Amino acid sequence: MTKTAAPHATAANVTHWRNAVVVAYGASGLAFASWVSRLPAIRDALDLTPGNVGVLLLCLTLGSFASVSASGLIVLRLGSKQTIRTGSIMVGFGLLLAGLGTSVFASPVVTAAGLAVIGLGTGSWNTASNVEGAAVERAVGRHIMPRLHGAFSLGTVAGAGLGAAAAAASLPVAWHLGAAGLVVAVSVATAASWFRADITPVAGERTYSPDHFEDPTTGPIPLIIAGEGEAPLDNKRKIAQAWRDRRTLLLGVLVLGLALAEGAAGDWVALALADGHGQSDAAGAAGYGLFVTFMTIGRFAGTLVLDRYGRVPVMRWCAALAVLGLGLFVFAPVPWLAFIGLAIWGLGSPWACPPQPTTPPKPPPGSPWSPPSATARSCVDRRCWAFWPSTWASCIRCWPLC
16 A cells, blocks of 8 residues: 655644544454343353354354455555554444344354354454554554554453353344444544544654663564665565564464463353353353453553563463363352452453564664655554464364364
């Protein structure tokens, strides 16, 4: 995609831009939690076995897999604004279709199709949201990505709360998911009018200074500068080059484990509380709400914790908390202990989008990477491809039950 030159954003425009990105993240969380919180009701309405539920989730995963695999090229071709708008509309339609498949058609096939559409829309939408988030973070001039991901968590808290209320009131799934889909599509399509990543200059029209952020444990983040006289790469070669970088592969392994920890809760907590711990469907949705509430606390505290202790210790301690909480939830002999395990698990699981790649490196003046804005965007593209293994984590979660 070719960027259109634009003047630097004013303070008011940056504020509107930041708020619009917050809406995009929050709506994504609302959409996700809406269908997750109604999984027990979907299972009961369609009379599904755990294996059948795994197949439904696998349909969503395959849609997400296809979308994430192509997301870098989609964002480069369409731009982040159009990608987010299209993805949110697809997710809204998918929610409606999944609800109709459950309550109206009573068809697992229609419900699976709706979940697949949700996956297709979500993958590219989340990638483009990270592009907008990284761009607005540069415009703001301080670390805000943990808080943007916190907005996603706030959306999941709201979605889980509404899902629990809908389950307690025996509201048909079609009405609930249809309303959620409408809110998601309209809010994001409207907020996208304020997005500026596609028109805000990233390189060439601004003065760069070295990145002075220094992690307490790893020291300054080094700049990655292209070699002298290096020929420009097309988009496919940029992606291939990223996969030959050992850091990209290690980051992918890291994301695989963290996404497995977070995603397993999203997929199975409500059902596990209902079936394994003998709780009602509403209590299952409330349990998932507890999990995402503590994830939200962790994400909003992330900026302060990272600045004080550094990325490496924080990642290690959070992973340990996630393992402890997961074990407590699985082996809890009484329900109240399982809920405590959910809180610990959630507090340790806010890093499935880890803090390392929040902002792409700023190339200094004169670097071969400075003039073309598309190359600066390729740094974001590399980050998005590093998250591709998170989709494999979804496959791992669903496959044993299929």
